[in-house]
Amino acid sequence: MKKKSFIFLITLGIVAAVAVMESCRKNDFKSGSSITPFKLEVPEGFPQPQDLFKDNPITKEGFALGRKLFYDGRLSRDGNFPCASCHQQFAAFATFDHPFSHGVDDQFTTRNAPGLFNMAWHKELHWDGGINHIEVQPLAPITASNEMGETVNSVINKLNQDGKYKTMFAKAFGDEAITSQKMLKALAQFMGMMVSAQSKYDKVKAGKLNFTDAEEKGYTVFKNKCASCHTEPLFTDLSYRNTGLTVNPYLNDYGRMRITRNSSDSLLFKVPSLRNVFITFPYGHDGRFFSVGGVIDHYRSQVVNAPGTDPLVRNKIPITDLEKYELQQFLRTLTDSAFINNKDFAQPLE
Amino acid sequence: MKIRFAAFLIILIVTSTLSCRKEISDEGSNYRIRLKFVPKANGENLVEGKPYLNPLGEDFSVTKFKIFIGNITLIQDGAVKVAAKENEYFLLDAFDPASLSVETALSGNRFSDIGFQIGIDSIFNVSGAQTGALDPTTGMFWTWSTGYIMAKLEGNSSFSTETNQAIVYHIGGFKTGENTIREVVLQLPGQQDWILEKNNVTEITIEINIDKWFSSLHNLFIASASATMTPGELSNKYADNYARMFAPLSIERTP
Numbered sequence: 001m002k003k004k005s006f007i008f009l010i011t012l013g014i015v016a017a018v019a020v021m022e023s024c025r026k027n028d029f030k031s032g033s034s035i036t037p038f039k040l041e042v043p044e045g046f047p048q049p050q051d052l053f054k055d056n057p058i059t060k061e062g063f064a065l066g067r068k069l070f071y072d073g074r075l076s077r078d079g080n081f082p083c084a085s086c087h088q089q090f091a092a093f094a095t096f097d098h099p100f101s102h103g104v105d106d107q108f109t110t111r112n113a114p115g116l117f118n119m120a121w122h123k124e125l126h127w128d129g130g131i132n133h134i135e136v137q138p139l140a141p142i143t144a145s146n147e148m149g150e151t152v153n154s155v156i157n158k159l160n161q162d163g164k165y166k167t168m169f170a171k172a173f174g175d176e177a178i179t180s181q182k183m184l185k186a187l188a189q190f191m192g193m194m195v196s197a198q199s200k201y202d203k204v205k206a207g208k209l210n211f212t213d214a215e216e217k218g219y220t221v222f223k224n225k226c227a228s229c230h231t232e233p234l235f236t237d238l239s240y241r242n243t244g245l246t247v248n249p250y251l252n253d254y255g256r257m258r259i260t261r262n263s264s265d266s267l268l269f270k271v272p273s274l275r276n277v278f279i280t281f282p283y284g285h286d287g288r289f290f291s292v293g294g295v296i297d298h299y300r301s302q303v304v305n306a307p308g309t310d311p312l313v314r315n316k317i318p319i320t321d322l323e324k325y326e327l328q329q330f331l332r333t334l335t336d337s338a339f340i341n342n343k344d345f346a347q348p349l350e
Numbered sequence: 351m352k353i354r355f356a357a358f359l360i361i362l363i364v365t366s367t368l369s370c371r372k373e374i375s376d377e378g379s380n381y382r383i384r385l386k387f388v389p390k391a392n393g394e395n396l397v398e399g400k401p402y403l404n405p406l407g408e409d410f411s412v413t414k415f416k417i418f419i420g421n422i423t424l425i426q427d428g429a430v431k432v433a434a435k436e437n438e439y440f441l442l443d444a445f446d447p448a449s450l451s452v453e454t455a456l457s458g459n460r461f462s463d464i465g466f467q468i469g470i471d472s473i474f475n476v477s478g479a480q481t482g483a484l485d486p487t488t489g490m491f492w493t494w495s496t497g498y499i500m501a502k503l504e505g506n507s508s509f510s511t512e513t514n515q516a517i518v519y520h521i522g523g524f525k526t527g528e529n530t531i532r533e534v535v536l537q538l539p540g541q542q543d544w545i546l547e548k549n550n551v552t553e554i555t556i557e558i559n560i561d562k563w564f565s566s567l568h569n570l571f572i573a574s575a576s577a578t579m580t581p582g583e584l585s586n587k588y589a590d591n592y593a594r595m596f597a598p599l600s601i602e603r604t605p
Contacts, residue, residue, distance in 0.1 A: 056478070130495040135478030139486055140493040152487045180487050184479035259495050261582055 036060040043197035045233050049120035052134055056185045061172040066190025071347045074158045076148035077104050086113045090340055092276035099287025104149035110251050112287035115280045117196035127269045127285045130259045135188040152180050196275050200333040218330025221323045229271045240268040241310045244303030248286045266308050275334045296324050379455035381546035384553040386451045389444040391560040398445050405565040408572045414504040415444035418470055422454050424461035432458035439483045459546035469500035469531035472524040497522050500530045501592050510576040521588045523581025530585055532593035538601055555599040566594035
């Protein structure tokens with residue numbers, strides 16, 4: 001009897017202590033909901049990504065919310081321009097076949113929309129590197145008068161009128177209050193998870209497939225003549241360079257110089273990745289090149305030297321017609337059809 | 351034996367409860383201080399849209415004036431004695447009276463001067479989306495080149511060279527060489543130290559003299575700079591000037 005009550009007392013005590021500690025923990029995480037961690041997989045051979053998710057751990061719920069937001073026209077003033085209107089999955093999230101994308105009121109953007117993939121490896125975003133964190137990037141297109149033309153407050157108001165969003169914000173972040181911070185963190189989770197590393201090139205690297213003869217030769221040309229800037233495995237060294245383009249007289253876009261206000265940064269633009277290059281045409285910050293061949297021709301014969309022109313292209317890059325063909329064969333192996341068909345990144349079904 | 355074990359369990363429960371409470375409460379910050387800011391121009395309370403004359407002889411009116419302050423400290427004998435909650439920021443808006451009265455808690459109570467920072471520390475300019483006072487929806491955040499606008503003044507002047515004779519100053523920049531964060535130290539009236547009391551809020555009324563935006567350390571003519579919206583040398587000069595806009599008017603205890 002004595003022994004029984006003793007055991008009962010211990011049990012009671014432990015239960016009480018655990019209950020108290022549990023209530024404590026709940027307070028810390030302020031959630032009654034369950035979240036499912038979702039891991040950003042680092043592909044074989046890739047460097048470590050930027051430390052973007054330290055304060056924004058990726059979860060299935062946060063990712064799902066970001067995905068819904070990415071495809072939601074309500075983020076734009078007139079409802080017609082979700083992020084996905086300029087970032088189309090079938091074009092590796094660039095705008096297919098458009099030098100400039102469309103914004104509200106029949107306006108055009110002033111720069112070519114880049115593809116979105118392997119974003120977690122980018123320290124800075126935009127052609128001029130003006131954005132220093134993936135979370136704050138969406139503020140630029142949302143508020144630009146020629147893009148989504150909206151205010152963030154108005155977006156938040158619209159989202160607040162949709163009960164589904166309240167549920168999704170609650171699931172992802174523990175409470176249903178909709179704030180710009182949570183919206184931006186969810187978008188960052190969705191975009192940060194976009195990884196493109198399943199192209200034929202990747203499969204050859206993994207020993208699962210072989211290049212054709214032309215692709216193999218093109219890879220050699222690439223390594224000799226392109227790889228200093230379009231460095232593997234991201235196919236960009238993420239630097240800013242003047243590639244011998246003249247300033248566009250209609251845009252007067254001097255690129256990086258606007259951010260640094262340093263004249264030596266005149267006409268420097270971020271080196272774009274060559275992954276998925278064949279489905280992200282046209283090319284260049286102003287979309288002036290309509291084909292990969294056109295870009296190769298620029299480096300072969302059209303580079304215009306200015307004080308800031310990169311030494312690597314200053315003397316032009318000698319590429320024969322055969323090499324040009326082989327190079328294009330190789331670049332086609334960078335198209336990642338698994339990525340552009342990945343249902344996880346597609347428009348969610350309502 | 352049984353009693354001893356029961357006592358152990360009780361202690362376990364009590365300590366786990368206490369350790370829980372500790373994280374929630376802000377123990378030790380028992381002294382409260384309120385800074386009440388009064389924007390003025392030409393010696394009178396600032397009125398939205400009303401024409402004034404700056405010290406350089408140029409007319410101007412103000413339709414918008416917002417400035418970030420934060421990291422309030424108590425200073426004694428020229429050194430920081432007590433800092434308020436770290437990274438606590440407030441956005442003052444000249445035409446939103448509620449925003450002009452800010453209150454914080456401190457763990458110490460003896461001081462001769464009060465200090466605060468104008469602008470947002472660089473870490474919050476590079477760490478993604480923030481919330482609260484730092485929410486980008488306040489319009490104090492650049493979307494083309496990431497970073498906070500530390501202070502914003504908009505209005506009109508017949509000396510302006512801009513469309514509609516607008517004057518537009520968005521002052522920011524946090525990187526080396528273009529840092530617009532400034533520290534302000536205000537000497538409070540009286541020879542002796544001020545002492546905060548528990549359960550009382552001490553209120554310090556501080557003037558924001560808009561005239562000094564244009565002329566204090568630097569003379570910044572509207573005619574030669576009607577709009578500034580990028581970090582850099584000129585923004586640094588406005589920052590030097592805005593650091594000199596503040597002056598204490600009075601200090602009093604309110605039970």
